[in-house]
Amino acid sequence: MTAHRGPEGGKVDPAVEAELDRLLVMRMVDLRIRYRELFRAKPPKAFGPDLLRRSIAHRIQERAYGGLSRENQRLLDQLVKAAQAKPNGRLELPRRIKPGSELVRTWNRRTFRVVVLEGGFAYEGRSYSSLSEIASEITGTKWNGPRFFGLRRSSDAVAGGSSHAG
Template sequence: MSRGTIDDAALEAEIGQLPALSLLELRNRWKTLFSHPAPKSLRRNFLARAVAYQMQVEAYGGLSVATKRRLREIAHAVRTGDANAMLGSNRIKPGTQMIRQWQNTTYAVTALAEGFEWNGRTYKSLSAVANAITGTNWNGFAFFGIKRAPSGNKNASGPRRTSSRANPDVGTVPVSKVKSTRSGRNA
């Protein structure tokens, strides 16, 4: 499949044919896509799925660099048993106090290393504290007005496109010029 233009229907049809391919054909597709032979231990079903995924990566782009780095960090944390690293930097630091006024009463909750303390009790989550305070289910972050850090641009690794800067023959046209030529008037 050509990388230049993406034909969704053709890609979908090609992926749909993968389960019908022989093991040898799947291994050849793997070698073409990954530039190395497929491990002998991989089963046919997994080969088909991995080849399909890689075809989509080639057509639409893969995971962003930041996502790959975060996945490596999580994998390392799982291997070493480091729970804090698994949770990431978005975690509320121990000692932080969240203060919320609810129905004319002010509530102060303290973040602990393993949960949250309010009214002499320890809770596993902010949502559990919010539930204890209000008697209804709340997202703890929403209840205490905590904004989570943005995770970045979800489309950062989107389709591969050619940039107009990469092609010196393509020039840019000022917006005013475009508007004036479309309306039929001179600028």
């Protein structure tokens, strides 16, 4: 637990550094007390001194420098739910597509192009808030847009063509 860094490798707070250094020499009983203060819960029985120190250090730094963004917290929450629903299943992170990217999908021998915007998608000169709207417009039936454009795996092949992001 050495060479602490502030947010994004930036400046560090000397008070935070001093508290992190004190953790290295704290007795187990004091670590448990500090854990309870920071987490407002008893430390897990399985946590030895190393995990207690790491957990406490993380919480101290999180309070001083900030924690996860809402977006990342939401992503973690989704992954936890998926893991609980299928404990032995494969977890997949959603793809993040940068604005300006073009999604290309061939369907029924015709090629369709969608441009990713900051807050949605552009298709044939119109803006859409979701890929599912576009996929439904193209096919005339209800579709999962990310799956239609090849951004999510499907257990069975998508009928009618192929897709790729470009």
